[in-house]
Amino acid sequence: MEKRISARAIIFIGDSIVSMYRENDGRKYYTFPGGGVEKGETFEQCVTREAFEEFGLRVKPLKKVYICESEKKIDHFFICKLLSGKVGDGKGEEFQPDRNRGVYKQTTIKISKIPLLPLMPPVVAQAFVKDYNKNGINLRNRAKKLYDGCENPSDLKLVLPTKKYYDQVALFKQKFLDAGSSFDGTNTLRDDDVSTWLKKCEDYRKGKNLPKGFVSATQYICVRKSDDKLVGMLQIRHQLNDFLLNYGGHIGDCIAVDERGKGYGKQILKLGLKKCKNLGIKKVLITCKDTNIASRKCILANGGKFEDKRQIDDPRNKDYGVCIERYWIEIK
Ligand SMILES: CC(C)(COP(=O)(O)OP(=O)(O)OC[C@H]1O[C@@H](n2cnc3c(N)ncnc32)[C@H](O)[C@@H]1OP(=O)(O)O)[C@@H](O)C(=O)NCCC(=O)NCCS
Numbered sequence: 167m168e169k170r171i172s173a174r175a176i177i178f179i180g181d182s183i184v185s186m187y188r189e190n191d192g193r194k195y196y197t198f199p200g201g202g203v204e205k206g207e208t209f210e211q212c213v214t215r216e217a218f219e220e221f222g223l224r225v226k227p228l229k230k231v232y233i234c235e236s237e238k239k240i241d242h243f244f245i246c247k248l249l250s251g252k253v254g255d256g257k258g259e260e261f262q263p264d265r266n267r268g269v270y271k272q273t274t275i276k277i278s279k280i281p282l283l284p285l286m287p288p289v290v291a292q293a294f295v296k297d298y299n300k301n302g303i304n305l306r307n308r309a310k311k312l313y314d315g316c317e318n319p320s321d322l323k324l325v326l327p328t329k330k331y332y333d334q335v336a337l338f339k340q341k342f343l344d345a346g347s348s349f350d351g352t353n354t355l356r357d358d359d360v361s362t363w364l365k366k367c368e369d370y371r372k373g374k375n376l377p378k379g380f381v382s383a384t385q386y387i388c389v390r391k392s393d394d395k396l397v398g399m400l401q402i403r404h405q406l407n408d409f410l411l412n413y414g415g416h417i418g419d420c421i422a423v424d425e426r427g428k429g430y431g432k433q434i435l436k437l438g439l440k441k442c443k444n445l446g447i448k449k450v451l452i453t454c455k456d457t458n459i460a461s462r463k464c465i466l467a468n469g470g471k472f473e474d475k476r477q478i479d480d481p482r483n484k485d486y487g488v489c490i491e492r493y494w495i496e497i498k
Contacts, residue, residue: 169235169238169239169240170202170238170239170240171202171203171239171240171242172200172201172202172203172212172239172240172241172242173200173201173203173209173210173212173213173216173241173242173243173244174197174198174199174200174201174213174216174241174242174243174244175198175199175200175213175216175217175225175227175243175244175246176198176231176243176244176245176246176294176305177199177217177221177223177225177246177248178248178303179248179253179274181276181277181278182274182275182276182277183198183274183275183277183280184199184217184221184223184253184272184273184274185197185198185199185273185274185275185285186198186199186220186221186270186271186272186273187269187270187271187272187273188268188269188270188271189268189269190267190268190269191268194284195284195285195286196273196275196283196284196285196286197285197286198243198285198286198290199213199216199217199220199221199223200212200213200216200217200220200241200243201216201220209227209230209242209244210227210244213225213227213244213246214226214227214246216258217246218251218256219256219257219258219259220256220258220260220270220272221251221253221254221255221256221272222251222252222253222254222255222256222257222272223248223249223250223251223252223253223255223256224248224249224250224251225246225247225248225249226246226247226249227244227245227246228244228245228246228247229244229245229305229307229309230242230243230244230309231243231244231245231294231297231305231306231309231310232290232293232294232309232310232311232312233309233310233311233312234287234289234290234311234312234313234314235311235312235313235314236287236313236314241287241290242309243290243309245303245305253272253273253274254272255272256272277295277298280294280295281295287312287314288314289312289313289314289392290312290314293310293312313392320433321390321391321392322388322389322390322391322397322398322430322433322434322437323388323389323391323437324386324387324388324389324400324434324437324438324441325386325387325389326367326371326384326385326386326387327363327364327367327385327386327387328364329364331387331389331396332360332361332364334395334396335355335360335363335364335387335396336360338396338399338422339352339355339356339360341422341423341424342355342356342420342423343356344423345423347420347423348420349420350418350419350420350461351399351400351401351417351418351419351420352385352399352401352418352420353366353367353370353383353385353401354366355399367385370382370383370384370385371383371384371385373404379407379409381403381404381405381406381407381410382403382404382405383401383402383403383404384401384402384404384441384445385399385400385401386399386400386401386402386438386441387399388400388419388421388430388434388437395425396422397421397422397425397430398419398420398421398422398425398430398431398434399419399420400417400418400419400420400434400435400437400438400441401417401418401419402416402417402438402441402442402445402447403415403416403417403418404445404447406451410451411451412476412490412492413453413476413478413490414453415450415451415452415453415492416442416447416450416451416452417435417438417439417442417450417452419431419434419435419438421434426460431460431461431463431464432463432464432467432468434464435452435464435465435467435468436468439468439495439497442497443497447497448496448497449494449495449496449497450494450495450496450497451492451493451494452465452468452470452492452493452494452495453490453491453492453493454490454491454493455485455488455489455490455491456475456488456489456490456491462491465493465495466493468495469495469496470493470494470495471493471494471495471496472491472492472493473492473493473494474491474492475489475490475491475492476489476490476492477489477490478490
């Protein structure tokens with residue numbers, strides 16, 4: 167699907183910016199002035215036209231400061247100089263009474279109040295306040311790429327699990343149980359409550375209290391930096407025992423049920439491989455069931471070299487009879 171392209175204006179009036187207050191579909195929020203780029207129009211022309219139609223303001227776009235991409239659209243944000251006009255004079259189509267698309271109210275919002283208000287999109291609002299507090303109205307020289315809805319795979323990081331994520335881990339687990347999803351790379355999460363799980367993760371990392379047949383392992387949780395949401399888990403086993411060499415591999419991972427298909431599976435593995443390097447593992451074995459297409463794609467995308475398939479031949483294993491594909495990745 168082609169993404170809708172829009173241009174938007176950041177217009178300062180003293181210590182405030184111009185904004186449209188909206189009520190629509192039961193939601194109340196604020197937006198930056200702007201709208202869809204029309205055929206044959208430049209971004210700058212679009213911003214200029216929209217500022218006049220929506221707010222009755224004559225503006226001059228000075229520089230592009232953000233490009234914000236979401237699932238359906240890409241918005242280009244420009245710092246604009248206010249030439250003339252007064253907020254409230256907009257006569258655009260949004261103000262026609264028969265339009266039936268909720269409330270439009272031309273307004274200004276104090277920059278210091280933005281963190282308290284639902285100014286859309288939040289990633290731009292946050293970046294704007296941060297840049298403004300640091301650099302004043304000059305903001306940045308080159309447009310910064312932002313992702314709304316956080317589809318940016320490089321927005322992920324691996325961290326050790328701590329109590330801070332207690333509630334998120336509990337919810338993550340519940341969603342896996344509800345979906346009947348496989349708990350790869352989560353240590354004992356399926357069977358333990360979160361407190362016990364946290365304790366075991368710490369113990370196993372240090373090689374303490376390991377059950378028979380277990381090797382020491384580091385459990386990571388994968389967090390999206392922009393909103394601190396837990397989006398996945400990854401476990402690195404520090405050595406291979408017989409079972410791991412044949413079937414389990416060094417790394418197990420999974421992505422939250424509601425965050426799949428955004429490229430996170432490939433990215434979590436990429437981050438995991440970097441951690442392997444820090445742990446001194448130079449040749450990493452990664453495996454997947456031969457029916458797990460998504461996992462195979464993640465392994466191949468990270469340079470996995472197929473070695474062979476092995477069938478789980480232990481009748482006590484819950485996956486008895488399943489075929490496991492084995493891949494190696496050399497870490498440079
Ligand atoms: C495997 C898993 C981690 C993939 O996570 P993800 O975030 O959906 O993966 P990505 O978005 O990076 O997608 C990777 C590729 O798989 C494809 N894919 C994703 N889900 C798929 C599915 N259900 N069927 C087929 N292909 C799928 C994607 O289209 C993408 O393909 P591309 O390279 O052609 O673009 C996730 O499905 C998961 O957590 N599964 C349960 C646990 C698990 O199986 N872990 C792996 C154990 S070895």
